[in-house]
Amino acid sequence: MPKTTSSVANSPKADRSLDSLYARIYARVRRIPAGRVSTYGHIARLVGGCSARQVGYAMAALPEGSRIPWQRVINAKGEISCRKHGNGADNQRARLLAEKIQFDSKGRIDLRRYGWLSH
């Protein structure tokens, strides 16, 4: 009975609502272990159906004091992405340093060493 949309699984629209998408992004970020990092693009690729920008948007939407390890998500160049407002970037760097992640002289993280990819 294709007419009655009682089956949520049969409704791509409902199954991919923003809430659900953000939830999947956060679930993925939560699995990044301390001392490792992933990238916006990689998360987007794993979750599917969204772009790197949306992952960044999901991170920005997190409330202060969230338990999600948002600091472990950086950009594809291994840098901490700049924000328009606030000093979140400094906060992020401090958090990562606390996890023993090392930065090179240009403030970048070696993804070959710390990247948590294909997970």
Next chain:
DNA sequence: CCTGTGACGTCCC
């Protein structure tokens, strides 16, 4: 509805 913006990424020089 249209426009500007942004926690991105890839390509090109």
Next chain:
DNA sequence: TGGGACGCCACAG
């Protein structure tokens, strides 16, 4: 190695 152009797309006003 670095920096600019573009593509991308949800969101706010």
